[in-house]
Amino acid sequence: xxxxxxxxxxxxxxxxxxxxxxxxxxxxxxxxxxxxxxxxxxxxxxxxxxxxxxx
Amino acid sequence: xxxxxxxxxxxxxxxxxxxxxxxxxxxxxxxxxxxxxxxxxxxxxxxxxxxxxxxxxxxxxxxxxxxxxxxxxxxxxxxxxxxxxxxxxxxxxxxxxxxxxxxxxxxxxxxxxxxxxxxxxxxxxxxxxxxxxxxxxxxxxxxxxxxxxxxxxxxxxxxxxxxxxxxxxxxxxxxxxxxxxxxxxxxxxxxxxxxxxxxxxxxxxxxxxxxxxxxxxxxxxxxxxxxxxxxxxxxxxxxxxxxxxxxxxxxxxxxxxxxxxxxxxxxxxxxxxxxxxxxxxxxxxxxxxxxxxxxxxxxxxxxxxxxxxxxxxxxxxxxxxxxxxxxxxxxxxxxxxxxxxxxxxxxxxxxxxxxxxxxxxxxxxxxxxxxxxxxxxxxxxxxxxxxxxxxxxxxxxxxxxxxxxxxxxxxxxxxxxxxxxxxxxxxxxxxxxxxxxxxxxxxxxxxxxxxxxxxxxxxxxxxxxxxxxxxxxxxxxxxxxxxxxxxxxxxxx
Numbered sequence: 122x123x124x125x126x127x128x129x130x131x132x133x134x135x136x137x138x139x140x141x142x143x144x145x146x147x148x149x150x151x152x153x154x155x156x157x158x159x160x161x162x163x164x165x166x167x168x169x170x171x172x173x174x175x176x
Numbered sequence: 177x178x179x180x181x182x183x184x185x186x187x188x189x190x191x192x193x194x195x196x197x198x199x200x201x202x203x204x205x206x207x208x209x210x211x212x213x214x215x216x217x218x219x220x221x222x223x224x225x226x227x228x229x230x231x232x233x234x235x236x237x238x239x240x241x242x243x244x245x246x247x248x249x250x251x252x253x254x255x256x257x258x259x260x261x262x263x264x265x266x267x268x269x270x271x272x273x274x275x276x277x278x279x280x281x282x283x284x285x286x287x288x289x290x291x292x293x294x295x296x297x298x299x300x301x302x303x304x305x306x307x308x309x310x311x312x313x314x315x316x317x318x319x320x321x322x323x324x325x326x327x328x329x330x331x332x333x334x335x336x337x338x339x340x341x342x343x344x345x346x347x348x349x350x351x352x353x354x355x356x357x358x359x360x361x362x363x364x365x366x367x368x369x370x371x372x373x374x375x376x377x378x379x380x381x382x383x384x385x386x387x388x389x390x391x392x393x394x395x396x397x398x399x400x401x402x403x404x405x406x407x408x409x410x411x412x413x414x415x416x417x418x419x420x421x422x423x424x425x426x427x428x429x430x431x432x433x434x435x436x437x438x439x440x441x442x443x444x445x446x447x448x449x450x451x452x453x454x455x456x457x458x459x460x461x462x463x464x465x466x467x468x469x470x471x472x473x474x475x476x477x478x479x480x481x482x483x484x485x486x487x488x489x490x491x492x493x494x495x496x497x498x499x500x501x502x503x504x505x506x507x508x509x510x511x512x513x514x515x516x517x518x519x520x521x522x523x524x525x526x527x528x529x530x531x532x533x534x535x536x537x538x539x540x541x542x543x544x545x546x547x548x549x550x551x552x553x554x555x556x557x558x559x560x561x562x563x564x565x566x567x568x569x570x571x572x573x574x575x576x577x578x579x580x581x582x583x584x585x586x587x588x589x590x591x592x593x594x595x596x597x598x599x600x601x602x603x604x605x606x607x608x609x610x611x612x613x614x615x616x617x618x619x620x621x622x623x624x625x626x627x628x629x630x631x632x633x634x635x636x637x638x639x640x641x642x643x644x645x646x647x648x649x650x651x652x653x654x655x656x657x658x659x660x661x662x663x664x665x666x667x668x669x
Contacts, residue, residue, distance in 0.1 A: 155206040158203070
């Protein structure tokens, strides 16, 4: 369907600045920390189970 | 009898409170990427006045100023004021040269009558910038800190949110090469700053903007009366709490890295931390109407209270725990052994969680200080953990080892070892104090480092806090004992 001529063309998204890209990288690394911590909790749980099996 | 035993067990388990608080903090730190109340924008550049108090800082000040002049920040929005507190070394000449080299950027403010302390020196600078009226934010830093080039812009971007009144950077130990003490401090800062302050961002309340790198919005400085507190030894904590009580938020910016030089021996660390510890006692009493009260906002929350008091009262918990375990031993030996095992099993779980999370949080630091991270509680405590959670290791192999050495592992020896492990939580503080005395005596100093790895850096911090209580109770004179800085921060910016 053709767009009515009265509507303006949608604005082109401006490319992110270096500072914004920086911020996205930081946010990603912050979120990864939770994954690390989940992994650490699983490791500790495995150690506890291993101890129970050994004793 | 049952009631007495139950009370003693409860008291023994108070020793786990600081550990549980440590885990709680790191669990919150894991949520920082999702629930942080710190939401920086990409860019925000207010006019920033940097105030640096300097007293005989010739070894470090030139480099600090040069690095600030290299910041990725619009220079027409930046002014650096170095307040020379009647220095008697080369500092004034160096600062005059720097002001001439960077006209309009670096300003040398000279106090002819000095010696009143850091807070008065900073206030001199604050009076000047307020009289000029140009500034929109003020950054107060120590004379030795090295800002990474992008750190200031990462801090100021938080001010895009008008509710944020102050921001602190992530201060890291930057001496290169770093000796054993500096590496211990390096690891401690990963837990106490990168971990704890992320957690406090999630809670919405910060305990302390480190005096080495605190950025205040103009309205925040005005809210605290235009000057920092000169009556306590923890003026930075007073500023932090006062700003928050005035209704503004204070946040930690973990990606703004600032390098600092920390003490390189036990004695230097002891002096610095007793000052901080006394400051914390003063702050805790000064703001006693704030803690654990809902009407104080996030600062009065239970989570924040747990974090604050678990650190503040750590020596009390340690002493209570081991004294109660010893008492339980005389009431019911079998029960005491079970409680001992439970106490150290909890210690193991929290130690693993906190240490590994700290390594994950700052992998760059972890590569340098992993040994100090692992040995933070001390080798003796790690052996006790191993003994408590997996007794066959000792019952079988240690007994054989003793026999090989010609020592009979009879009941008396075994009981003595058991009692030693029961009181170690408290005895480790005494041992740490003895290490400090050894360092102070100047004799056999080569033993200080190996002994500290055995006893642990954590017990040393507990011993320092105990010394701070004692000095504060005795009403000892408050003196600003400057931590000597010699310019050992490496080329890290």
